[in-house]
Structure formats: C-alpha cells, structure tokens
Amino acid sequence: MAQANTDSQFKARILKPRTPGSDNRWGFVILPKEVSAKLPRRGRTTVEGTINGKPFTVLLEPDGKKSHWLKIDQPLFESSGADFGDTVELEIWSAAEELEPEVPSDFSQALSASPDAKSTWENTTTISRIDWIHWITSAKQEKTRTKRIHDACDMLASGKKKVCCFDTSGFYSKAIKAPEAAD
Missing domain, CATH: 2.40.30.100 (AF2212/PG0164-like)
Known part of the structure; x- marks a missing residue:
C-alpha cells in the first residue's frame, strides 16, 4: 500500500x-x-x-x-x-521513523522496579511508547500522574502493549493543548 x-x-x-x-x-x-x-x-x-x-x-x-x-x-x-x-x-x-521518546525519570524508575513491565515496554513499538508517555505526562495533577505510572506498570507487566482509551489528540478530553502565546 x-x-x-x-x-x-x-x-x-x-x-x-x-x-x-x-x-x-x-x-x-x-x-x-x-x-x-x-x-x-x-x-x-x-x-x-x-x-x-x-x-x-x-x-x-x-x-x-x-x-x-x-x-x-x-x-x-x-x-x-x-x-x-x-x-x-x-x-x-x-519522518520515515518515529523518534524514540524520552522516558521521564519517575516512569523509568518504576519500569526498572518491574522486570515484567520493562520487558513488555522494550517489546512495544515506538508509537506505543510515545502514547504511554503521553498518557502519563498529560496528567494535570501529581496524584494522577503517580497513579498512571503505577497503572502503566501493572498493565505492561500483564502484557498489555498499548494504552487504551486515551485520546492522544486531546480533542475529546481537552486535556492536551498548545502553549498559550504571550501577548
């Protein structure tokens, strides 16, 4: 195609x-x-x-x-x-290939503490890793981010390679937007 x-x-x-x-x-x-x-x-x-x-x-x-x-x-x-x-x-x-995303340090530490999650992480596609990181970093509150890191590790450890039900465009959730411009 x-x-x-x-x-x-x-x-x-x-x-x-x-x-x-x-x-x-x-x-x-x-x-x-x-x-x-x-x-x-x-x-x-x-x-x-x-x-x-x-x-x-x-x-x-x-x-x-x-x-x-x-x-x-x-x-x-x-x-x-x-x-x-x-x-x-x-x-x-x-681009012919997606750039590998930078893994936030708190998520990287959590992955390192869970060999099963880390194994699944390393066997996912770059796009899936981008989406996992985007889901985690789009949390507006630290409490939500911490929960998402924990949930991501649990899902990855169970073999789930893609984050589900996350609007990567931000259009429906309104959680994602461009920066506000200075006047």
Missing part, C-alpha cells in the same frame, strides 16, 4: 510562550489544520522538515483542536535566524 503524501509547505509566525518554564529560550508555531490533516496521526508524531531552509526532525505535539504545534528550541532558533514574531517558511513531511 502506497503511503499518502504528507509533504506541506506553509508560512507561520513564531509565537512566544506565555509561560516558558525553566527551558532555554524557545518558541512555537501552530500548524494549519490542512497541514496537520495530511499527517498519519492526530497525536504526537515525528516529522522532518526545514525552517527557513534549515533542516530539523521533531516530535510534533497535538494542540487539542485537531492540529499540531511545533516547538522551536534554542538551537533551531539559532540555525533558522528567526526570532519571536517573525514569519518563517516551513516545509514538513512525515
């Missing part, structure tokens, strides 16, 4: 996050819905592309509105020559 064409070219303005956290300088763009619609998933998905002609590979995040947002980290800012408020030229396409 031939893979659908996911190539898109568009212009977008770089937004500054209202609350950037402790990260280094970063910005973001919201993908146009028609660009996002060409991608294989409404949840987190890896794309390759260019910003002002400079190449990148990133894991797009869902915006909760049936589209995605792209984080522009400090190195990408520097290579693109762009700044907050600038309109940049972007080209993106689905």
Whole structure:
C-alpha cells in the first residue's frame, strides 16, 4: 500500500510562550489544520522538515483542536535566524521513523522496579511508547500522574502493549493543548 503524501509547505509566525518554564529560550508555531490533516496521526508524531531552509526532525505535539504545534528550541532558533514574531517558511513531511521518546525519570524508575513491565515496554513499538508517555505526562495533577505510572506498570507487566482509551489528540478530553502565546 502506497503511503499518502504528507509533504506541506506553509508560512507561520513564531509565537512566544506565555509561560516558558525553566527551558532555554524557545518558541512555537501552530500548524494549519490542512497541514496537520495530511499527517498519519492526530497525536504526537515525528516529522522532518526545514525552517527557513534549515533542516530539523521533531516530535510534533497535538494542540487539542485537531492540529499540531511545533516547538522551536534554542538551537533551531539559532540555525533558522528567526526570532519571536517573525514569519518563517516551513516545509514538513512525515519522518520515515518515529523518534524514540524520552522516558521521564519517575516512569523509568518504576519500569526498572518491574522486570515484567520493562520487558513488555522494550517489546512495544515506538508509537506505543510515545502514547504511554503521553498518557502519563498529560496528567494535570501529581496524584494522577503517580497513579498512571503505577497503572502503566501493572498493565505492561500483564502484557498489555498499548494504552487504551486515551485520546492522544486531546480533542475529546481537552486535556492536551498548545502553549498559550504571550501577548
């Protein structure tokens, strides 16, 4: 079966996050819905592309509105020559392989404490690991996150490879959204 064409070219303005956290300088763009619609998933998905002609590979995040947002980290800012408020030229396409997600330290420790869960984890697909991590990190309260880590380890230890009943796009649950832009 031939893979659908996911190539898109568009212009977008770089937004500054209202609350950037402790990260280094970063910005973001919201993908146009028609660009996002060409991608294989409404949840987190890896794309390759260019910003002002400079190449990148990133894991797009869902915006909760049936589209995605792209984080522009400090190195990408520097290579693109762009700044907050600038309109940049972007080209993106689905990556041939998903980027392996970074496992949060609390979840990694829990997996290490459960050999059965860790074994199942290591035998799942990258997409499934992305979804498990997304489910855990989308918890709004620490209590919920802790429970999800415990539940994930239990489910993985029982051989379950995919998290069930989690809206990876955030559209139905409203738990996932793009950052708010500063004024």
